[in-house]
Amino acid sequence: LIDYVVCALLASIAGFVLVGHTNSADLSLASTYLLPSIAAVIIGGASIFGGRGGYSGTIIGALILTVLDGLLTLLDSPEPIKQILYGAIIFALAAAYSRLTA
16 A cells, blocks of 8 residues: 555656646646656566566666657657657567567
8 A cells, every 4th residue: 555655646746846847737748758658667678467577677668768769859750750659669569578478
């Protein structure tokens, strides 16, 4: 139970930081961060089907996605293309993990 409380506390702090960063509050403000956050965890080695994962892999996955996002920004890629790429990464790694565990 304490894990859920800590998670909710950290999520609310992150929400306050995001609102302070953008100077506005909107329900869909963080929707562009959803797929990259899931992709970072999956790239880091956490199983999408549950059961294992770690902090160090998630940090490495976040660093990889930061470099990829910087590269896509440098190439002047629009946001929908980035979201499609993140979804493709999640789909490809989920398929690879299911093949490895089957």
